[in-house]
Amino acid sequence: MKSYASTVSQNCSKALAPKRISAAIKCATEKEDRRRNIIVYGVEEAVGEKLVSKVEGILEEMGEKPVIKDCCRLGMKKKDAIRPIKFSLNSSDMVRHVLLKSKLLKGIEKYKSVFISPDRTLEERVAYREARDKRKKETVSSRKDTEGLTPT
Numbered sequence: 001m002k003s004y005a006s007t008v009s010q011n012c013s014k015a016l017a018p019k020r021i022s023a024a025i026k027c028a029t030e031k032e033d034r035r036r037n038i039i040v041y042g043v044e045e046a047v048g049e050k051l052v053s054k055v056e057g058i059l060e061e062m063g064e065k066p067v068i069k070d071c072c073r074l075g076m077k078k079k080d081a082i083r084p085i086k087f088s089l090n091s092s093d094m095v096r097h098v099l100l101k102s103k104l105l106k107g108i109e110k111y112k113s114v115f116i117s118p119d120r121t122l123e124e125r126v127a128y129r130e131a132r133d134k135r136k137k138e139t140v141s142s143r144k145d146t147e148g149l150t151p152t
Contacts, residue, residue, distance in 0.1 A: 034119040040084060061110075099118060
């Protein structure tokens with residue numbers, strides 16, 4: 001029979017292994033870095049474009065003027081595809097504030113096809129897409145149900 005001390009020390013050494021600790025730290029810092037990023041979809045590409053100016057223009061239309069730390073296009077350049085823009089701000093609070101105001105773009109003719117979202121990992125993007133598709137199906141089915149009813 002093992003003693004309590006030997007069991008605890010054996011299990012704690014596994015949990016506190018250097019690889020596990022470094023993986024946890026890496027994951028936490030990656031999450032914090034992503035919290036400061038915003039992804040913009042639907043902004044046309046041009047040769048010699050100034051991304052910071054484009055992003056600042058979008059943000060100004062929303063009434064925001066945050067300091068943009070970094071700005072770049074994501075992915076490989078393809079002939080008929082518009083690559084998203086990723087930009088970083090100083091704080092996650094500023095990102096949250098910009099994301100809350102992103103709905104204002106719907107009302108601006110120039111930016112109707114531009115969408116702003118937080119920077120997500122691949123797993124988060126897949127989960128978000130599945131949840132969004134599920135909500136759309138539920139909305140469509142509930143509309144069909146209510147359209148079939150006649151008012152009394």
